[in-house]
Structures are given as structure tokens and as C-alpha cells.
Amino acid sequence: MKLKVLPSILSSGWSTTPEQALTPGCSKMASLDRVKVLVLGDSGVGKSSLVHLLCQNQVLGNPSWTVGCSVDVRVHDYKEGTPEEKTYYIELWDVGGSVGSASSVKSTRAVFYNSVNGIILVHDLTNKKSSQNLYRWSLEALNRDLVPTGVLVTNGDYDREQFADNQIPLLVIGTKLDQIHETKRHEVLTRTAFLAEDFNAEEINLDCTNLRCLAAGSSNAVKLSRFFDKVIEKRYFLREGNQIPGFPDRKRFGGGTLKSLHYD
Amino acid sequence: MSFLIDSSIMITSQILFFGFGWLFFMRQLFKDYEVRQYVVQVIFSVTFAFSCTMFELIIFEILKVLNSSSRYFHWKMNLCVILLILVFMVPFYIGYFIVSNIRLLHKQRLLFSCLLWLTFMYFFWKLGDPFPILSPKHGILSIEQLISRVGVIGVTLMALLSGFGAVNCPYTYMSYFLRNVTDADILALERRLLQTMDMIISKKKRMAMTRRTMFQKGEVHNKPSGFWGMIKSVTTSIPGSEMPDLTLIQQEVDALEELSRQLFLETADLYATKERIDYSKTFKGKYFNFLGYFFSIYCLWKIFMATINIVFDRVGKTDPVTRGIEITVNYLGIQFDVKFWSQHISFILVGIIIVTSIRGLLITLTKFFYAISSSKSSNVIVLLLAQIMSDSWVNLQGMYFVSSVLLIRMSMPLEYRTIITEVLGELQFNFYHRWFDVIFLVSALSSILFLYLAHKQAPEKHMAP
Numbered sequence: 001m002k003l004k005v006l007p008s009i010l011s012s013g014w015s016t017t018p019e020q021a022l023t024p025g026c027s028k029m030a031s032l033d034r035v036k037v038l039v040l041g042d043s044g045v046g047k048s049s050l051v052h053l054l055c056q057n058q059v060l061g062n063p064s065w066t067v068g069c070s071v072d073v074r075v076h077d078y079k080e081g082t083p084e085e086k087t088y089y090i091e092l093w094d095v096g097g098s099v100g101s102a103s104s105v106k107s108t109r110a111v112f113y114n115s116v117n118g119i120i121l122v123h124d125l126t127n128k129k130s131s132q133n134l135y136r137w138s139l140e141a142l143n144r145d146l147v148p149t150g151v152l153v154t155n156g157d158y159d160r161e162q163f164a165d166n167q168i169p170l171l172v173i174g175t176k177l178d179q180i181h182e183t184k185r186h187e188v189l190t191r192t193a194f195l196a197e198d199f200n201a202e203e204i205n206l207d208c209t210n211l212r213c214l215a216a217g218s219s220n221a222v223k224l225s226r227f228f229d230k231v232i233e234k235r236y237f238l239r240e241g242n243q244i245p246g247f248p249d250r251k252r253f254g255g256g257t258l259k260s261l262h263y264d
Numbered sequence: 265m266s267f268l269i270d271s272s273i274m275i276t277s278q279i280l281f282f283g284f285g286w287l288f289f290m291r292q293l294f295k296d297y298e299v300r301q302y303v304v305q306v307i308f309s310v311t312f313a314f315s316c317t318m319f320e321l322i323i324f325e326i327l328k329v330l331n332s333s334s335r336y337f338h339w340k341m342n343l344c345v346i347l348l349i350l351v352f353m354v355p356f357y358i359g360y361f362i363v364s365n366i367r368l369l370h371k372q373r374l375l376f377s378c379l380l381w382l383t384f385m386y387f388f389w390k391l392g393d394p395f396p397i398l399s400p401k402h403g404i405l406s407i408e409q410l411i412s413r414v415g416v417i418g419v420t421l422m423a424l425l426s427g428f429g430a431v432n433c434p435y436t437y438m439s440y441f442l443r444n445v446t447d448a449d450i451l452a453l454e455r456r457l458l459q460t461m462d463m464i465i466s467k468k469k470r471m472a473m474t475r476r477t478m479f480q481k482g483e484v485h486n487k488p489s490g491f492w493g494m495i496k497s498v499t500t501s502i503p504g505s506e507m508p509d510l511t512l513i514q515q516e517v518d519a520l521e522e523l524s525r526q527l528f529l530e531t532a533d534l535y536a537t538k539e540r541i542d543y544s545k546t547f548k549g550k551y552f553n554f555l556g557y558f559f560s561i562y563c564l565w566k567i568f569m570a571t572i573n574i575v576f577d578r579v580g581k582t583d584p585v586t587r588g589i590e591i592t593v594n595y596l597g598i599q600f601d602v603k604f605w606s607q608h609i610s611f612i613l614v615g616i617i618i619v620t621s622i623r624g625l626l627i628t629l630t631k632f633f634y635a636i637s638s639s640k641s642s643n644v645i646v647l648l649l650a651q652i653m654s655d656s657w658v659n660l661q662g663m664y665f666v667s668s669v670l671l672i673r674m675s676m677p678l679e680y681r682t683i684i685t686e687v688l689g690e691l692q693f694n695f696y697h698r699w700f701d702v703i704f705l706v707s708a709l710s711s712i713l714f715l716y717l718a719h720k721q722a723p724e725k726h727m728a729p
Contacts, residue, residue, distance in 0.1 A: 032469075055472065068528030070521060071461060073468040075476050089469050104535035108528060111454045112461075 032075075034089040035235050036115060037228075040137040041122035042130040043098050046175035049209070050122060051094045054224075059209050066096030069112050076225075078232045088232055092120075099136040106140065113141050118169045118231035123195075125174040125188055125205060131195055134172070138199065142166060169234060170201035171227045178207040202227060270334040277320055278313050285312030307354065314346045350414060351388070356381045388413055415696060423700045427707025430566060435715055445537045453534060457527040464520045467513050474510060567708050570701040 039047045048070065052060040055072040074090045095112050097105060119141055123131040174192050189205065196203035204220050206213035214221050286309040321339055359380030363373050391413050543549045 034469075055468075056475070067525045068457075069461065069524070071465050071468065073465060073472045075472050089472070091465055102532075102536065104539055105532050107535045108454075108532040111458065111531075 032087055032089050033236065034091055035117040035228075035231050036091045036093060037118040037120060037231060038113065038116050038141055039092050039094045039120045039122060040134075040141060042124070042127075042133050042137075043096065045122050045124040045127070045130050047094045047096075047122045050120075050173060050175060051092045053211070053214060055092060057211070059211060066094060068096060069109075070094045070096070076228050076232075078229055088228075090228055090231070099133045099140070109140075116141065116168060117235045118171070118227070120171045120173060120227075121199065121201070122173045122175060123192075124176055125192065126176050126179050128191075131174075131192065134195070134199075138170070142168065166200070167234065169227060169230045170199045171224075172196045172199060172201050172203040174203065174205040176207065177205050177213075178210065266331050267334045267337075270331055271338070274317065274320075274338050278317050281313035281316040282309045285309035288312075303357075307349070307357070311346070311349055311354075314342055314349075317342055318346070347414065351385075355384045359384070391416060416699070419696050419700050420703055423703030424707045427704045427709075428711045430562075430704075431708050431711040431715060443537055445534050445541065447538075450531065450534050450538065453527060453531045457524060457531060460520055460524045460527060464517055464524065467517050467520070471510060471513055471517075567705060570705045570708075573701045574698070574705065 039051055041047050043065070046063075048063050048066055049060040051070070051072050052058065055074045071094070072092050074092060076088050076090050078084075078086045078088055093112055095109055097109060101109075119138065121134045121138060123134050172192070172195060180188050192203055192205060202223050204223050206220055212218075214224065286305060289305050289308050317338075321335060321342065324335060356377060360373065360377040363376045363380065544553060
């Protein structure tokens with residue numbers, strides 16, 4: 001199969017797939033499929049640093065306050081290492097602001113919540129309030145998205161039922177792990193484990209200024225990769241709305257009960 | 265005996281105010297954060313309590329509650345405590361906090377904070393020199409010296425706030441100034457915003473793919489470093505044209521991101537205006553609209569009076585209440601017991617002024633705090649900012665209260681002014697009134713100019729296709 005490519009971009013080292021059709025003069029690699037993932041959380045938890053780390057494999061040198069929304073793109077290999085491997089673009093939309101913003105700001109933010117395929121909820125491990133605000137963040141984003149299917153908008157209280165029906169994959173990431181003292185680590189991690197259970201989500205705890213946290217092969221990288229795979233599957237492969245079989249066990253601290261999704 | 269009763273009444277009320285300040289601090293200001301240091305809270309509540317007590321004493325003065333000598337004693341004590349906190353404790357505390365958060369100076373915190381405090385005291389003292397505040401027969405460390413300086417700062421602050429508030433209040437309330445915003449405008453802007461985001465995404469996709477190929481080819485760094493790096497990049501990579509591509513694309517992306525931020529802010533602005541339009545159609549909105557007209561007339565009158573005062577170099581000798589009553593008596597021929605009514609009316613007037621100024625201050629404090637604190641959620645930084653802000657706010661608030669006592673004197677009939685004059689010593693009160701008028705005028709005029717410019721500029725932005 002001959003590909004018309006610009007010599008400056010492609011080289012022999014690239015594993016070519018049939019989709020990479022580049023027309024000369026058009027520099028857009030528009031042929032890869034894409035998914036949209038929101039990154040939500042309070043101000044100052046480290047969303048911008050996290051997104052930078054995920055997309056550019058570098059630590060963000062000068063984090064500044066995000067106004068509006070900043071987007072970055074990660075190239076992800078779906079089902080890496082298997083014959084069905086395929087490359088996708090993952091757009092990470094980092095929406096700035098706080099849950100207590102004026103309603104005009106919330107209405108403006110709502111324009112970013114359209115057609116979302118996955119949500120990453122970021123909280124600060126040193127700040128309990130940011131973890132509690134995640135419920136409000138997820139409601140804000142999900143309410144916007146669930147309206148077309150006719151689900152009632154809740155009055156703002158956390159409702160586990162709603163999360164049980166939720167089709168959009170969630171991931172909970174706790175940042176600033178390095179600032180938690182060793183002795184308090186167990187208690188903090190227990191709390192975040194319960195938080196992740198409430199969302200029926202996986203959780204990752206890391207330090208955004210440390211490249212090794214997401215080094216290839218580490219458990220964090222594996223979880224991240226699984227999350228992105230799940231997002232891609234939901235978007236492109238599973239139309240019937242069935243749950244992915246073989247949902248992995250989550251680690252439990254302190255022996256909590258097993259929560260099961262209930263589909264009535 | 266009566267002194268004890270009076271003192272106990274005063275102390276009870278002080279404890280009540282303290283509790284109120286504490287609750288306000290906890291519930292309103294810090295309800296979203298975990299505050300672990302209580303010192304700031306204590307200082308805030310204490311200052312609040314003592315400031316409110318001063319106002320309480322004024323009211324007692326009018327109503328002639330409590331013994332005259334015990335009132336005098338409490339006045340003096342209150343003033344001493346407030347001045348102590350304002351001038352000595354709080355600046356030192358602020359300096360200490362700033363210093364202790366700079367890592368370099370951590371070891372000699374105390375020393376540096378003392379130095380900072382001494383610099384503050386020096387400037388504070390110098391502040392008094394250009395103003396003709398005092399008669400020279402007072403010593404250096406007397407209460408009058410301190411009060412005069414505190415009074416200057418406080419009066420300036422009050423006049424600035426009043427000037428801005430007097431202009432801003434009708435502007436916000438009246439719907440005459442509301443721009444017309446339709447849903448179509450908002451949708452158009454949102455579409456532009458999303459289009460910009462899409463453009464950013466496509467450029468970033470290109471960059472990400474380029475980086476990935478380069479990484480797979482084995483080049484980790486795309487920036488040549490050092491002399492040999494540059495030579496290497498020239499010779500080895502013939503397809504080296506992708507490197508300038510990246511920086512070029514990055515520049516385009518930066519420009520687009522700036523544009524997206526602008527669009528986001530404009531859209532938020534439009535939503536806010538639309539909400540205000542909807543609000544103004546409700547009953548409450550109409551009520552505030554009417555109030556807005558009323559206030560605008562009042563503001564114009566105040567500005568006019570301030571100008572007259574300055575131009576004609578006139579300071580009112582009688583307070584407005586007595587004058588109002590005199591005019592009424594003269595014009596309408598109604599027989600009034602002037603003394604009786606003036607006491608009650610001035611009590612009500614002073615009470616209203618006090619309540620609205622406290623309320624206004626607390627509301628402004630809350631808004632200001634939210635505006636600053638929403639940018640960081642990290643505990644440490646919030647604490648630092650909060651402490652510095654609270655301390656400086658405590659300072660300003662104390663000064664505000666002290667100087668409002670000075671100015672309230674103007675609104676009170678002669679017989680009630682005596683105690684304030686006695687307690688505060690011989691300050692040139694006229695100077696303060698003149699200073700207030702000047703700053704008020706300046707602040708009001710510049711706010712009018714500022715709001716006019718802002719109002720004119722906004723519609724043009726939305727006319728662009």
C-alpha cells in the first residue's frame with residue numbers, strides 16, 4: 001500500500017496504519033478518530049499540570065490560573081500490544097473555575113460539556129474541600145449531558161442512583177501526593193478510596209511534578225491506559241450500553257463492602 | 265456601684281459582638297476552606313467587637329444611658345485598645361507572616377519582622393507631617409497623635425469607598441444602563457468560542473503527532489542545546505524543518521488561546537447582563553430600579569454639596585437634622601419641641617448610618633475575599649493570603665470605624681458632640697471634613713469617568729461579526 005506522505009513527517013520508524021492518509025499541502029492529521037475527555041476540579045488542584053504531564057510528558061514549569069478552558073491532545077494507542085491496536089486522539093478539556101462561581105460563568109462553562117466521552121475528576125489530597133466539591137462538579141457536567149435523554153435534573157444533592165446509571169466513564173485523580181506526610185498517607189488514601197467507590201471510578205494518586213509517577217509500566221500508567229481504552233470503547237464500539245465485562249476489582253482499605261451496580 | 269453595673273453591661277455587649285464577628289468569619293468568609301490557625305480569627309473578632317462598641321457608646325450618648333463618667337472611661341479604654349491593636353499588633357503580625365513565608369529569611373523571622381514593623385511605623389509617622397492636624401502642644405506618643413494619623417487613613421478610605429459607591433450604586437440598579445442582549449448574540453459568541461477551540465485542537469493534534477514521531481525516531485529533545493547541538497541539528501536532520509514548524513504552530517496556538525480566553529470572558533459577561541435584564545423585569549428588580557433613581561439624585565446632591573463646600577471654603581456648623589427641623593419650623597410654622605425631636609431623629613439617623621456602614625463593610629469584605637481566594641485552593645497559600653488580607657482588613661476596618669466616629673460628629677447636635685470632643689482631644693475636625701469632601705469628590709468623578717469609558721467600550725466589542 002503506497003501512502004502519499006510529506007517526507008518531513010513520516011519515516012520508516014512509524015508503524016503505519018491504513019488510516020494515515022496525508023494529502024500534500026494539507027498538514028492536518030485529521031483522519032485519526034477522537035474522543036473528548038473533560039478534566040474537572042477546583043481551582044489550584046493541578047489540572048493544568050496534570051494535563052501537561054499527560055499530553056507532553058513534561059512537568060509544567062509555570063502553572064498559571066486557567067481562564068475559560070484550555071485543551072490539549074494526547075495520542076493514545078488503543079489496545080496497545082494487541083493486533084487490534086489503533087491510535088486515537090484524546091482531547092483533554094481542562095475547564096477552569098470553581099463550583100461556587102456566578103451562574104453566568106456556569107452557563108458559559110456549560111458550552112464545553114457537550115458530547116463528552118469521559119470525565120477525569122481531579123482533587124487535591126491536601127485539601128478535603130476539593131474532594132467534596134467533586135460531587136458538585138460531576139453533577140454540573142453530567143446534568144448538562146443527561147438532559148437530552150430526559151433524565152431529571154437533581155436538586156444538587158449527591159445521588160448515587162444517578163451515578164449508577166451513568167454511562168460516561170469517570171476517573172478520580174488525587175494530586176500533590178508528595179505533600180502528604182508519611183504518617184497521614186493511610187488515612188488520606190482510605191478516604192479517597194471511598195470517594196472513588198462513590199463514583200464507580202478508578203482512582204490514581206500522584207504528584208504532577210514527578211515524571212516517574214506515570215512512567216510506562218507503572219500501575220498508574222496501566223490504570224490510565226485502561227481508562228482511556230474504556231472511553232474509546234464506549235464511544236466507538238459499544239452501542240447497546242452494556243457494561244464492559246470483567247470490570248477490575250478495586251483495592252479496598254479497611255474492608256469496605258463490595259458495591260455492585262444495580263440495573264433494574 | 266453603678267460603675268460596675270455599667271461595666272458589666274459593656275462587657276456583655278462586647279462579648280456578643282465578639283461572638284458575632286467570630287461566626288461571620290467562620291460561616292461567611294471561610295466556609296469553603298479549612299482554616300487551622302485561630303489567631304487571625306481572634307484578632308478579627310476582637311477588633312470587630314471593639315469597633316462596634318464604639319458605635320454603641322455613641323448611641324448610649326444620645327440616649328443618655330449609663331453613667332456619664334463610666335461612659336467616658338469606656339470610651340477612653342476602647343480607643344486605647346483599638347489603637348493598640350491597629351498600630352502595634354496587626355502590622356507586626358502581618359510583617360511576621362510575610363517574613364515567615366519567605367524561605368530565605370526563615371531563620372531570623374523575629375528580627376526581620378521587627379524591622380518591617382519599624383519601617384511601617386516610620387512611614388505611618390511621616391504620614392502626619394504634611395497635614396495640619398495637630399496643635400503642637402501634644403507629646404509624641406499621645407493618643408491624639410495616633411488618632412490623627414489613623415483618622416487620615418480611615419477618612420481617605422471612607423471617602424474613596426463612598427465616592428465609588430455613590431456612583432456605582434445607581435449604575436448597577438438602574439436598568440437604563442443595561443445593554444440589550446438577545447439569545448442570538450450569546451449563541452453567536454458561543455459558536456465562535458467553540459470554533460476557536462476546534463482550531464486550537466487541530467493545531468495541537470498536529471503538534472502531538474509530530475512530537476510522537478520524533479520520539480519514536482529517537483529524538484527526545486526538539487530544542488538543540490549548546491553549540492554542538494546546533495551543529496548536529498543542521499547536519500543530521502534533513503527533515504529538520506519540523507522543528508521551526510513546532511515553534512510556529514506553538515505561537516499560533518498561544519494567540520488562539522488568548523482569543524479563546526477573551527471570548528469566554530465576553531460570553532460570561534453577556535450571560536450576566538442577560539440575567540440582570542431578566543431580574544429587572546421582576547418586582548424586586550423594579551423596586552431596585554426605583555431606588556436607583558432615588559440614589560442617583562442623592563449622589564448628585566452630595567457631589568454638588570462637596571463642590572460647594574470646597575469652593576466656598578465652608579464647613580457646616582450645625583448638623584443636618586437640626587437644620588432640617590429649623591427650616592421646617594420656619595417655613596411651615598409648625599410648633600416643634602426642637603430639642604426633643606432632634607434627639608430622636610439624630611438617634612435614628614446615626615443608627616441607620618452605623619448599620620449600613622457595618623453591613624456594607626462586611627459585604628465588601630466578603631466579595632473581595634471571594635474574588636481573591638477563588639484563584640487558589642491550596643491550603644497554605646489560602647491561609648497566607650487570608651491572613652494577610654484579614655490583618656490588613658482588620659487594620660483598615662479599625663481605621664474606618666475610628667474615622668467614622670470622627671465624621672459622625674458632624675451629624676450630631678452640639679450637646680452630643682461634647683463627649684467625642686472630650687475623648688478624642690483637640691483634633692482639627694474641620695480638616696477631616698474638608699479632606700473627606702475632597703477625596704469624595706475626586707473618587708466620585710473618577711468613577712463616573714471610568715464607568716462611562718467601560719460602558720462605551722463594551723457595545724463595540726459585540727458589534728464585530
